[in-house]
Amino acid sequence: MARIALISAEPRNVMADEFLKQSVFFETKVLAHLDKGVPLERFKVLVMPADLPKLRSEEKGRLDTFTANAASS
Numbered sequence: 146m147a148r149i150a151l152i153s154a155e156p157r158n159v160m161a162d163e164f165l166k167q168s169v170f171f172e173t174k175v176l177a178h179l180d181k182g183v184p185l186e187r188f189k190v191l192v193m194p195a196d197l198p199k200l201r202s203e204e205k206g207r208l209d210t211f212t213a214n215a216a217s218s
Contacts (some may be wrong), residue, residue, distance in 0.1 A: 147172040148161075148189040151178075152197065168218050176204050185211045 149171040151161055153178070156175055164171050172183060179185065185207060194210075201209065 150174045150183075150185065150188040150191050152176060152191055152193045152199055159195070160192070176200070177208045178203055186214055 146202075147170050149169065151158065151164065151171050151173045153173050153175055156173065158173060158178065161171075161173055169205075171192070171203075174182070174185070185191065191208070191211060
């Protein structure tokens with residue numbers, strides 16, 4: 146399983162294309178679907194591009210939980 150999650154506003158992402166070119170093993174997590182698929186806690190690293198739109202409170206809460214859990218590990 147990928148230990149890196151690329152957070153993206155849309156399924157397609159320029160950074161994802163670059164990861165693929167460099168053979169980086171990752172999984173894309175779309176902001177609107179953070180609660181679907183593999184849970185964030187399974188990832189070691191979240192990559193968040195600088196051009197992400199403002200996070201909704203639910204999205205921010207999920208990312209805050211990931212950060213808090215990572216800090217306590």
